[in-house]
Amino acid sequence: MAIARGAGTEIIRTAFFEDVDGTASTFVIIGEQHHIYTVLSIVCYAVGDCDGITGSMFGYDSNYGSSGQDIIIFKTGVTSAGQTFVWNDKFSFNGTEPTDFGSNGIDDTDGTKQNALADQATTTTQRLRVTKAHNNDDWHVTVTFIDQNNA
Numbered sequence: 001m002a003i004a005r006g007a008g009t010e011i012i013r014t015a016f017f018e019d020v021d022g023t024a025s026t027f028v029i030i031g032e033q034h035h036i037y038t039v040l041s042i043v044c045y046a047v048g049d050c051d052g053i054t055g056s057m058f059g060y061d062s063n064y065g066s067s068g069q070d071i072i073i074f075k076t077g078v079t080s081a082g083q084t085f086v087w088n089d090k091f092s093f094n095g096t097e098p099t100d101f102g103s104n105g106i107d108d109t110d111g112t113k114q115n116a117l118a119d120q121a122t123t124t125t126q127r128l129r130v131t132k133a134h135n136n137d138d139w140h141v142t143v144t145f146i147d148q149n150n151a
Contacts, residue, residue, distance in 0.1 A: 007151045012040075012144065019047070020132060020139040028143040029128040031059075031095030033120050034151040039128065042087040045140040046079040052133035053079075053141075055087060059126030060097040062117060063105045067097055067124060093128070096120040 003011055020026045029037055044053050054075045061069040076085045098116040106113045130141055 005147075005149060007149055010146060010148045013147050014142065014144045017130075017139075017141040017143075020053075020130060020141050025129045025131040026141065027058075027127045027129045028141060029145060031093070031125045031127060032149075032151075033096040033123055034149070035095035036092055036148040036150065037095065037128070038090060038092040038146040038148070040088070040090060040144045040146065041142075042074075042130070043142040044076070044085040044087075044130065046081055046083050046085075047138040047140060048081045048136075050079045050081075050132065050134070050137040050139060052076045053085065053137070053139055054131045054133070055128070056131065057093060057126060057128055059093065060100075060117075060124075062113075065100050065102045065104075067100065073128075093126055094118070094120050095126060097122045097124040097126060 015028060017026055017028060031037065042055055052075065055073040057071045057073060058068065060067055074087050079085060094117065098119060099121040101113045101116050132139060
């Protein structure tokens with residue numbers, strides 16, 4: 001039986017990424033418009049000795065009104081082979097960016113800018129990604145999250 005994913009649903013998802021290596025970042029969640037994602041945990045296992053791993057959001061900066069910004073969530077240092085880093089602080093993010101509301105941040109008193117964040121009025125996706133510190137690093141990454149579909 002398939003899992004219902006239509007409007008008004010909420011499901012727990014998990015994804016596994018073996019051998020996160022090479023030179024590029026790995027996107028572990030790619031947002032969809034009118035979805036809200038609540039990250040429950042990110043588990044990073046060092047296959048060999050690693051120089052570190054960074055988790056970041058690629059999305060809208062609500063302070064300066066800038067699209068496509070890299071906002072760091074966590075960063076580890078040198079990790080020995082066989083060690084595990086667990087990020088289990090919960091946080092949520094919207095699937096897509098809002099209509100740009102400028103450089104003054106959320107400074108209105110009527111909620112217009114804050115509502116713009118929730119409205120997700122663009123199709124520019126927000127993404128959660130992990131990036132290893134060095135090209136020779138090798139990680140296994142597991143992400144568990146709640147996906148709320150409000151389409």
